[in-house]
Amino acid sequence: MTRxxxxxxxxxxxxxxxxxxxxxxGMIDKITMQAPHLIVRDFYRIVVSGRMNAAIAKTxxxxxxxxxxxxxxxxxxxxxxxxxxxxxxxxxxxxATYYAVPVFAFYPVFIVVFGLGDLPQILIGxxxxxxxxxxxxxxxLDRVPTVLLKTARILRMSPAxxxxxVTLPAAGPHIVTGVKLAVxxxxxxxxxxxxxxxxxxxxxxxxxxxLNFDNATMYPLIVLILLASIALNAxxxxxxxxxxxxxxxx
Amino acid sequence: xxxRLKAWRNAALLVAALIVLWQGLYWWVGESALASPLxxxxxxxxxxxxxxxxxxxxxxxxxxxxxxxFSVVIGLAVGFWLGFDRTSGDVLEPMVAAVYAIPKxxxxxxxxxxxxxxxxxxxxxxxxHGVIPIVLFTLAAVRNTKPILxxxxxxxxxxxxxxxxxxxxxxxxxxxxxxLRVGFSLTLIGTLLAEMFASQRGLGYLLMTGIGLHNIxxxxxxxxxxxxxxxxxxxxxLHIDRRLHWRV
Numbered sequence: 001m002t003r004x005x006x007x008x009x010x011x012x013x014x015x016x017x018x019x020x021x022x023x024x025x026g027m028i029d030k031i032t033m034q035a036p037h038l039i040v041r042d043f044y045r046i047v048v049s050g051r052m053n054a055a056i057a058k059t060x061x062x063x064x065x066x067x068x069x070x071x072x073x074x075x076x077x078x079x080x081x082x083x084x085x086x087x088x089x090x091x092x093x094x095x096a097t098y099y100a101v102p103v104f105a106f107y108p109v110f111i112v113v114f115g116l117g118d119l120p121q122i123l124i125g126x127x128x129x130x131x132x133x134x135x136x137x138x139x140x141l142d143r144v145p146t147v148l149l150k151t152a153r154i155l156r157m158s159p160a161x162x163x164x165x166v167t168l169p170a171a172g173p174h175i176v177t178g179v180k181l182a183v184x185x186x187x188x189x190x191x192x193x194x195x196x197x198x199x200x201x202x203x204x205x206x207x208x209x210x211l212n213f214d215n216a217t218m219y220p221l222i223v224l225i226l227l228a229s230i231a232l233n234a235x236x237x238x239x240x241x242x243x244x245x246x247x248x249x250x
Numbered sequence: 251x252x253x254r255l256k257a258w259r260n261a262a263l264l265v266a267a268l269i270v271l272w273q274g275l276y277w278w279v280g281e282s283a284l285a286s287p288l289x290x291x292x293x294x295x296x297x298x299x300x301x302x303x304x305x306x307x308x309x310x311x312x313x314x315x316x317x318x319x320f321s322v323v324i325g326l327a328v329g330f331w332l333g334f335d336r337t338s339g340d341v342l343e344p345m346v347a348a349v350y351a352i353p354k355x356x357x358x359x360x361x362x363x364x365x366x367x368x369x370x371x372x373x374x375x376x377x378x379h380g381v382i383p384i385v386l387f388t389l390a391a392v393r394n395t396k397p398i399l400x401x402x403x404x405x406x407x408x409x410x411x412x413x414x415x416x417x418x419x420x421x422x423x424x425x426x427x428x429x430l431r432v433g434f435s436l437t438l439i440g441t442l443l444a445e446m447f448a449s450q451r452g453l454g455y456l457l458m459t460g461i462g463l464h465n466i467x468x469x470x471x472x473x474x475x476x477x478x479x480x481x482x483x484x485x486x487x488l489h490i491d492r493r494l495h496w497r498v
Contacts, residue, residue, distance in 0.1 A: 004337075004340045004341055007337070007341040008341050008342075008344070008345065011341060011342070011345070012345075031363065032360075032363045032364055033360065033363070033364075089256070089260055090260045090263050090264055090267075091264065092260065093257075093260060093261050093264055093485065094264055096484075096485070096488050097480075097481045097484040097485050097488065099432075099435060100434075100435035100438070100439075100480045100481060100483070100484030101476075101477050101480050101481055102438070102439045102442050102443070102476055102477075102480065104439075104442075104443060104446065105442070105457060105472070105473040105476050105477065106473060108457060108458075108460065108461040108469045108473075109284065109466075109469060109470065109473065111461065112282075112283045112284070112461075112464075112466055112469070113279050113283045113284060180351075183351075184351040184352075184353075187352075187353045188353040188354075188355060191353050191355060191356060192353065192355040192443070195355055195356075195358070195447065196446055196447065196458075197461070203355070203356070206356060206359060207359070207447075209359075210359035210362070210363075218359055221356075222356050222357065222359070222360065225352075225353060225356045226352050226356065229351060229352045229353060230348050230351070230352060233348055233351040233352075234348065
């Protein structure tokens with residue numbers, strides 16, 4: 001490991017040790033937070049008992065659905081918008097201000113329209129993620145070198161071949177940036193809506209545990225979500241860096 | 251056509267298209283699920299003139315203003331520190347970026363337990379949303395300052411503070427402003443979300459009571475107000491942002 005990596009580990013360990021010390025000495029009282037070693041113990045118990053498996057499966061399914069939808073729609077939309085200059089110019093202000101709008105404000109409306117099922121949650125995750133995918137894919141398509149496209153034309157490649165063998169690989173790193181954001185947004189969208197109003201899932205379980213002062217359930221679940229999202233994000237960042245490096249862009 | 255006129259035309263077209271979409275959706279799903287644009291507008295006007303609305307609005311804006319000040323001060327300080335100090339920056343930057351990607355909503359129960367039900371929890375929630383982009387953009391801005399500018403400062407024997415005031419800050423202003431713009435929106439979103447989960451006042455609370463009472467017009471009206479406000483401010487900030495970037 002590099003020196004910086006060691007430092008990073010040290011910072012994390014120090015933070016955990018500090019929390020542990022504050023909890024043990026009672027500076028942070030028990031109702032507010034469990035000591036880290038207790039969280040680890042409870043985490044283990046939840047995993048072994050399997051009582052959260054249904055909630056975890058439900059949340060993950062919805063996240064995957066929201067992510068899949070955001071990627072499919074986002075990439076197709078980006079490809080179409082890339083062709084239609086006028087439409088793209090018109091939508092530009094929407095994309096530019098999109099993330100200033102609290103998408104969660106639409107969640108109540110979705111519940112009214114679609115009922116209190118999985119669909120509103122998936123839609124929120126989708127809505128949060130799709131614009132990031134569109135913007136980044138467009139960005140990538142803009143930067144495909146013209147010479148590559150000309151080469152494809154000289155080789156008389158079909159449009160499908162050009163897309164699969166030239167355009168998409170060349171735009172790849174930017175698309176991965178979009179994917180990374182969409183993953184984060186799918187997590188935020190689905191878990192956040194479960195939190196606001198729902199009938200199941202990890203977010204629901206966390207808010208239920210919170211309302212019952214059940215820290216032994218709440219903290220392990222929060223830690224689970226944090227670890228999952230950090231791990232996914234790290235994996236995608238690594239992939240992104242590798243793609244960029246292969247293209248000599250970093 | 252000038253580019254300015256074109257921008258206005260695009261924005262107007264977009265708004266018109268969204269309203270048409272909304273009306274179409276209303277015809278499709280019906281009265282019980284959605285309020286029409288006109289009905290929403292009428293209800294909004296009535297709601298805004300109701301006397302308790304001022305208190306709710308004030309509550310949200312008050313929490314938001316405090317949260318934004320905290321976000322800016324902490325964000326700039328940490329950003330400058332991490333940008334200046336190479337080692338700290340290398341160690342902490344990926345960690346900050348990782349925190350940016352986690353669903354911060356899940357931290358909400360912890361904040362409520364730590365800060366209690368009230369303004370401070372709302373502020374804290376706004377800050378954890380808004381501070382990170384400001385840190386990241388400031389850090390990048392400071393790091394990307396041209397070395398020649400810093401060398402000039404050293405030649406002139408400027409102190410640390412003077413370097414920040416006369417060289418780093420002016421050079422980094424466009425990037426920092428981008429961070430502030432993103433931080434502004436995220437702080438607002440954080441504050442509203444906090445109100446939606448647990449509070450007795452504010453716009454987020456109005457939204458949640460709207461659902462509870464099945465008052466669709468209220469839900470739509472508050473949503474409309476928030477969206478219009480957020481979009482308008484962010485469009486304005488974006489405009490300033492682009493001008494700053496042109497100058498450089």
